[in-house]
Amino acid sequence: MADLSTNYLGLNLKSPLIVGSCGLTSSIENVKLMEKNGAGAVVLKSIFEEEILLSLHKKAGDASKDKLLYYEYSETYDYLDVHTRNEELENYLGFIREIKKEVLIPVIASINCVTNSEWTDFALKIQEAGADALELNLFFNPAGFQKKDVEKLSVQIVDKIMKTVTIPVSVKLSSNYSNLGHTIREISNTGVQGIVLFNRFFSVDFDLDKLSVISSDIYSSPGDFTKPLRWTALLADNIECNIAASGGVHSGETALKQILAGADTVQVVSVLYKNGIDHLSILLNEMDKWIEEKGFNSVTQIKGMMSNKNVKNPEVFERMQFMRYYGKLFD
Ligand SMILES: Cc1cc2nc3c(=O)[nH]c(=O)nc-3n(C[C@H](O)[C@H](O)[C@H](O)COP(=O)(O)O)c2cc1C
Secondary structure, eight states, X not given: OOBOOEEETTEEESSSEEEOSSGGGGSHHHXXXXXXXXXXXXXXXXXXXXXXXXXXXXXXXXXXXXXXXXXXXXXXXXXXXXXXXXXXXXXXXXXXXXXXXXXXXXXXXXXXXXXXXXXXXXXXXXXXHTOSEEEEEEOOOTTOOSOOXXXXXXXXXXXXXXXXXXXXXXXXXXXXXXXXXXXXXXXXXXXXXXXXXXXXXXXXEEETTTTEEEEOOSSOOGGGGHHHHHHHHHHTTTOSSEEXXXXXOOSHHXXXXXXXXXXXXXXXXXXXXXXXXXXXXXXXXHHHHHHHHTTOOBHHHHTTTTSTTTSSOTHHHHXXXXXXXXGGGGO
């Protein structure tokens, strides 16, 4: 049996598979099952900045003073579930306290945020409740036509959180930033311990019979892993913090590819919705089998073997266009 343990955000994980933020991690029974089936850690469902502010201000009117805030919140976001009840925050903290009594694996809390306003104090409460780390789920509407320096704002948000909490912080990004590589490096320069590449958002589809706009599949497909793979390989030797690859990981083989590219951990969500939580152990078995068959003995041994600096044709990670001589790169 290969050694699947790894280190992420300064935490020792028994496996590199983390259950990403989603509704599945909102139940104690589920999280216990995740631990039993080998999850290295879990990320709780995000609590939304809006919920925190509504609770702070007690009424929506106060929270909407900030026009930017209000604009962002008017977004259609597939898993945005707006609660205005104040108990919501206490429930979130209570859940962290409870789950910490039930499992030994690290529990990472998650906040979806769009501004660097006063909600950041809630991060301290998350820390006091016992979360092992905090994942910031940054979200900005890339379709907004107003000029907005979201890259700068992202760095400011992370910077502010880094000054607020002492637990490790990771930042979950969308791939919709301008100058993505530079932006990620700027975020990593705040001293943040991890970057999650990438978040997945609501996307639309058309119903041709009804001529109406509908939600596309909320779950990812196995082919979706390539964008995180490219960016993980590109960034692994260029940023100081850990990388968690996320998106389209539906098999042990795909998880291995992300680790070979340089990811410290791999987050999975859709594959567990589709196949059940116990599918985690199948993914881990697939990983274990490949590592052994190839004559390696641990995850740390293979990490980054195919990152930008370790492949013989790194230019392929930067290539965007299909060109006639494209095939030559693979000779
Ligand atoms: C039903 C569902 C709920 C989700 N809720 C959240 C959330 O609250 N916060 C968050 O950061 N990501 C959320 N996500 C995104 C996942 O954490 C993950 O980034 C995305 O699904 C890509 O991973 P996958 O291909 O393994 O599904 C959710 C995804 C799904 C399918």
